[in-house]
Amino acid sequence: MLDKGGEEETNMGDMINTFKRIAENPLSRLLINLMLHKCRKDNKTRLEAALENYIKDRNCCMECKILSYFLSNIIKTGAKAFGVTEEELKEQMNDPYWLQGLINVLKGIGIFGVRRPFVPGAPFQVVWNITHRCNMNCKHCYETAGTPRKNELDKKEVIEAINILADNGVTSVAFSGGEPSIHPNILDYISHARERGLYVAMATNGYILADEGRCQKFIDAGLQFVQVSIDSLDPNVHDTFRGVKGSWERACKAVKNFSAHDVFVEVAMTVTAENHHQIHGMMELAHHLGADWLMLFNFIPTGRGMENINLDISPARRYRILQDAYYGNFNNDIQVLSTAPQFARVAEELNSCDNQIIPTHFYNPEYTNPDLKQLADFIGGCGAGRFYLSLEPNGDIYPCVFFPHKDELRIGNILEDDFEKLWKNNRILEALRDREKLHGACHTCKSRNICGGCRARAYGYFGDVCAPDPGCINNKNLWHKIKESALAK
Numbered sequence: 001m002l003d004k005g006g007e008e009e010t011n012m013g014d015m016i017n018t019f020k021r022i023a024e025n026p027l028s029r030l031l032i033n034l035m036l037h038k039c040r041k042d043n044k045t046r047l048e049a050a051l052e053n054y055i056k057d058r059n060c061c062m063e064c065k066i067l068s069y070f071l072s073n074i075i076k077t078g079a080k081a082f083g084v085t086e087e088e089l090k091e092q093m094n095d096p097y098w099l100q101g102l103i104n105v106l107k108g109i110g111i112f113g114v115r116r117p118f119v120p121g122a123p124f125q126v127v128w129n130i131t132h133r134c135n136m137n138c139k140h141c142y143e144t145a146g147t148p149r150k151n152e153l154d155k156k157e158v159i160e161a162i163n164i165l166a167d168n169g170v171t172s173v174a175f176s177g178g179e180p181s182i183h184p185n186i187l188d189y190i191s192h193a194r195e196r197g198l199y200v201a202m203a204t205n206g207y208i209l210a211d212e213g214r215c216q217k218f219i220d221a222g223l224q225f226v227q228v229s230i231d232s233l234d235p236n237v238h239d240t241f242r243g244v245k246g247s248w249e250r251a252c253k254a255v256k257n258f259s260a261h262d263v264f265v266e267v268a269m270t271v272t273a274e275n276h277h278q279i280h281g282m283m284e285l286a287h288h289l290g291a292d293w294l295m296l297f298n299f300i301p302t303g304r305g306m307e308n309i310n311l312d313i314s315p316a317r318r319y320r321i322l323q324d325a326y327y328g329n330f331n332n333d334i335q336v337l338s339t340a341p342q343f344a345r346v347a348e349e350l351n352s353c354d355n356q357i358i359p360t361h362f363y364n365p366e367y368t369n370p371d372l373k374q375l376a377d378f379i380g381g382c383g384a385g386r387f388y389l390s391l392e393p394n395g396d397i398y399p400c401v402f403f404p405h406k407d408e409l410r411i412g413n414i415l416e417d418d419f420e421k422l423w424k425n426n427r428i429l430e431a432l433r434d435r436e437k438l439h440g441a442c443h444t445c446k447s448r449n450i451c452g453g454c455r456a457r458a459y460g461y462f463g464d465v466c467a468p469d470p471g472c473i474n475n476k477n478l479w480h481k482i483k484e485s486a487l488a489k
């Protein structure tokens with residue numbers, strides 16, 4: 001096969017393996033690990049100083065210059081392996097969030113090696129349930145939210161925690177809840193996170209953001225991404241589901257308000273037995289309101305959701321929905337994402353010469369070179385404890401926002417523990433990162449590297465983070481057993 005320049009016969013699969021060999025070479029890892037130390041002259045890590053020297057020709061000390069030379073070779077090999085030119089890569093690196101992502105990737109190679117699926121040097125996104133307070137009463141709420149808890153972090157502590165995330169190289173923080181928009185200090189938290197170089201997102205029910213003035217305040221504070229939940233095409237169904245009259249209208253208005261500005265807007269829909277037939281209509285509605293993305297959230301049996309297992313959909317239904325979502329990416333003007341990790345497996349089956357994507361929770365990268373589908377192995381489906389962590393209002397850390405808040409799943413606390421040590425050494429995170437540890441069909445599945453099943457669903461149904469995900473057609477026998485035992489109660 002010809003590469004982009006059409007000059008040499010290059011097999012991309014071989015190239016990726018070559019990159020893997022170079023990056024995994026003990027000397028390369030040693031050099032990358034050396035770069036994680038601070039350069040006293042630049043007051044930043046040698047990795048950052050070396051990258052700036054490579055990208056912008058920025059002057060740096062002799063040690064960093066030498067490291068920059070080795071780093072540039074690793075990056076050039078990586079660029080070739082993943083089908084982009086060095087110039088394209090350098091261009092991308094001018095985006096500060098992209099650059100932070102690259103630093104995380106290199107840091108991950110230094111600490112963990114080139115693993116399938118890949119583990120970066122810090123989570124790309126931390127979803128932070130900033131308060132338990134909520135102005136709604138949703139049936140599927142994973143937080144069983146309502147009134148604020150007594151042990152929620154105060155303003156000084158939240159600022160300190162934001163600094164810890166930024167200092168550790170986290171790329172993005174997403175405020176959630178409860179309802180983050182009604183937290184009295186939320187605007188200060190958004191602006192501080194922005195000042196510290198984090199990409200700032202917020203997940204909201206949109207109720208108070210139907211007001212244009214309020215919406216503007218969030219934009220002025222620096223909000224870059226907003227996710228607004230809309231669960232149905234029918235306002236009455238949404239309002240009943242959310243427990244507040246008028247909430248559908250207000251959520252739609254919030255989407256319109258933000259879409260009129262330079263904010264990335266996602267409509268979020270939790271797919272349940274009650275609304276699964278509305279996916280196409282929801283794509284149209286989200287587009288009509290001006291949103292960029294429609295996110296199909298997987299139903300998770302946790303929090304108030306555990307009392308509503310009848311809302312969950314069958315594996316066959318989920319499979320068909322993911323097929324529709326796949327085609328929706330090519331037939332509509334919005335991107336359709338899903339938190340069901342089986343989406344990557346469905347896409348792998350449907351990817352053709354014209355349409356090829358690698359679905360993730362945060363983006364559906366399109367590609368044209370079929371050999372690049374190997375990238376999906378590294379991205380790896382479920383990102384709990386790899387690409388994501390979550391924070392509770394009291395600063396407790398969990399692998400993903402959808403995990404129940406049980407002691408056995410608690411990773412630590414953002415203010416009490418060393419964040420980097422937790423990321424490197426925690427045994428729950430290690431279990432989530434190793435697909436060899438999965439049980440049942442998820443263990444033997446040929447798609448386990450690109451999917452891995454939703455670990456929160458597996459735990460919700462079986463009390464084991466390594467159990468099979470009963471939402472997959474490969475595990476439909478388990479799903480039938482769950483339904484039978486629910487009916488027998």
Ligand code: SF4
Nearest residue numbers: 442445451452453472
């Ligand atoms: S068996 Fe498990 S890993 Fe395989 S596709 Fe299904 S959920 Fe994913």
Ligand code: SF4
Nearest residue numbers: 382384400454455456
């Ligand atoms: S457990 Fe994994 S698949 Fe499930 S929602 Fe969290 S990150 Fe996504």
